[in-house]
Amino acid sequence: MAAIPEGLLVRPARVEDIAAVAALEAQLFPDPWPRHLFLQEMGQPFRFQRVIVDHYGAMAAYLFACWQVDELHILKVATHPVYQRQGLATSLLDMALAEARRQGGRGLVLEVRPSNRSAFLLYRRLGYQVLGRRRRYYSDGEDATVMFLPVEGS
Numbered sequence: 237m238a239a240i241p242e243g244l245l246v247r248p249a250r251v252e253d254i255a256a257v258a259a260l261e262a263q264l265f266p267d268p269w270p271r272h273l274f275l276q277e278m279g280q281p282f283r284f285q286r287v288i289v290d291h292y293g294a295m296a297a298y299l300f301a302c303w304q305v306d307e308l309h310i311l312k313v314a315t316h317p318v319y320q321r322q323g324l325a326t327s328l329l330d331m332a333l334a335e336a337r338r339q340g341g342r343g344l345v346l347e348v349r350p351s352n353r354s355a356f357l358l359y360r361r362l363g364y365q366v367l368g369r370r371r372r373y374y375s376d377g378e379d380a381t382v383m384f385l386p387v388e389g390s
């Protein structure tokens with residue numbers, strides 16, 4: 237599993253993190269989830285949620301996922317610009333894969349915008365395969381590319 241850079245800490249997300257998560261989300265996504273959606277996620281069962289914070293407690297990266305039957309669906313993964321290209325998203329996705337394996341899941345599934353080259357390259361590098369497209373999935377009408385990573389041996 238990819239190492240977290242020194243000085244950073246990974247832990248389960250907490251309700252107190254959501255203001256910082258939503259602020260970073262607003263900075264990084266064209267159609268950011270509002271704070272209440274993250275809060276709603278926090279209260280749900282069958283979830284996997286991690287944050288990476290620096291030694292001051294500032295938000296460096298986050299991942300939110302939910303179980304859909306035997307697949308762990310990556311809802312959100314994002315890294316603060318200051319910490320990008322240091323393996324944080326890779327680490328979070330590795331942890332999600334380990335969780336899926338631990339729980340006997342079949343694999344990880346996610347949607348990505350075809351225009352989001354960096355995210356697409358990240359997933360391809362980790363072995364995700366394109367399953368297909370969801371037409372006009374995003375609020376601005378862009379399609380989504382659906383990608384899947386099987387848990388080995390499942």
Ligand SMILES: CC(C)(COP(=O)(O)OP(=O)(O)OC[C@H]1O[C@@H](n2cnc3c(N)ncnc32)[C@H](O)[C@@H]1OP(=O)(O)O)[C@@H](O)C(=O)NCCC(=O)NCCS
Binds near residue numbers: 264323324357
């Ligand atoms: C996509 C994103 C999550 C990647 O986070 P990250 O922590 O920088 O990713 P990593 O450091 O683990 O990247 C691993 C690999 O992915 C690929 N990659 C990541 N960002 C890339 C970029 N901007 N350009 C090209 N390749 C990129 C590279 O292969 C990279 O390996 P390398 O740095 O050794 O070349 C981050 O850019 C981000 O938060 N973007 C905005 C939010 C977003 O789009 N989230 C995904 C929605 S589907």
